[in-house]
Amino acid sequence: NAGVTQTPKFQVLKTGQSMTLQCAQDMNHNSMYWYRQDPGMGLRLIYYSASEGTTDKGEVPNGYNVSRLNKREFSLRLESAAPSQTSVYFCASSDFGRNYGYTFGSGTRLTVV
Amino acid sequence: ILNVEQSPQSLHVQEGDSTNFTCSFPSSNFYALHWYRWETAKSPEALFVMTLNGDEKKKGRISATLNTKEGYSYLYIKGSQPEDSATYLCAFIGFTGGTSYGKLTFGQGTILTVHP
Numbered sequence: 001n002a003g004v005t006q007t008p009k010f011q012v013l014k015t016g017q018s019m020t021l022q023c024a025q026d027m028n029h030n031s032m033y034w035y036r037q038d039p040g041m042g043l044r045l046i047y048y049s050a051s052e053g054t055t056d057k058g059e060v061p062n063g064y065n066v067s068r069l070n071k072r073e074f075s076l077r078l079e080s081a082a083p084s085q086t087s088v089y090f091c092a093s094s095d096f097g098r099n100y101g102y103t104f105g106s107g108t109r110l111t112v113v
Numbered sequence: 114i115l116n117v118e119q120s121p122q123s124l125h126v127q128e129g130d131s132t133n134f135t136c137s138f139p140s141s142n143f144y145a146l147h148w149y150r151w152e153t154a155k156s157p158e159a160l161f162v163m164t165l166n167g168d169e170k171k172k173g174r175i176s177a178t179l180n181t182k183e184g185y186s187y188l189y190i191k192g193s194q195p196e197d198s199a200t201y202l203c204a205f206i207g208f209t210g211g212t213s214y215g216k217l218t219f220g221q222g223t224i225l226t227v228h229p
Contacts, residue, residue, distance in 0.1 A: 004156075033216065042221040043157075043202070058216065090156060101147055101159025102217060 002026055006091050006105035013081040013112045021076040021108050023091030031094045032074035033058075033102065034066065036087040043090065049074055081112045115139055117205045119220035126193050127228050133189045134223040136203030140184030147217060148177055148188055149202040157202060160188075193227040200224050 004025045013019055025032065033048040045058030049068040063085060065077045074093075078085055088109050092102040118137045126132050138146060145164045149157040161170040166181040174191045190197055204217040 035219075040221070043204075043219040045216055045218075048216055059218075099145075099162055099164060101149075101162045102157075103159070104156035106156050 004091055004093055004103050004105035006089075006108050008108060009106065010109050011111070013078070013110065015082060015112060017081050018077065018079050019081065019110075020078075021089055021091070021110075022073070023075065023105060024073045025091075025093040025103070026072065027093060027095075027103065028071070029093035029095050029103070030071070031096065032068065033092045033094075034064075034074070034076045035090045035092065036060065037090060037107075038087050046076065046089075078110075081110075083112045086110060086112045115205060115207065115215075115218040117203065117218050117220040119201075119203055119223050121223060122221070123224040123226070125226045125228065128194060130193050130227075131189070131191045132193055132225065133187050134201065134225075136186045136188070136205075136220055138184050138186070138203070138205040139207060140182060142207040142209075143181040143184075144206040144208050144215070146179055146181075146186050147204040147206075148186070149204065151200040151202055151222070153199075160201075188223075190225070193225075195227045195229050198225055198227050 007022045030051045034046040035043045044060050047066040049055045052071045067075050088107050090107050091105040094102045148160040151157040161177045163179040168179040170177050176189045179186045200222040202222045204219045209215050
């Protein structure tokens, strides 16, 4: 049981380049999330998808777009990367309801130069 | 933006010591409070999901309590071991109206180092 799988694990981009971070979960969870983690800032929500077919902005959505491709997959796209987007990105998934914790992927370390 | 505060920011203890840290969160519109353990170079793992005022949860040597009326939760580790070294995150979810609820808002974490 793989849980939440993120690709790639590491990436270096030049300013202005674009890329898509991929996330897939095999737990049949309804909700999926993208967080970024920066020193001293904790985990901050970028976008989430409460269920297949829906997406909503989180706390820090500027510069990002997302696609909930199907129930399993939720991708995060940087259209024109900026150095401020250098961060570690985590995808997570959860089921509906108040009794379920989130399951996190292993993270993508992105550096924009 | 919701305010979820954790204290202390970091903690160094000796093997065998018992320790505790605090998470404070908004006392209104409470839905759930999560605790996660985050080891270096790994991803956060859920420890506890707490939903009711007065909840007490336990997993081995780690336990947590919840007070939703005053907006705090404590995490306790009894007889700390070096393998307990990690960042411990709490995260809050609040009701947003009707039966709707928001998303996890994380505190900045408490970094625990247990020295042999």
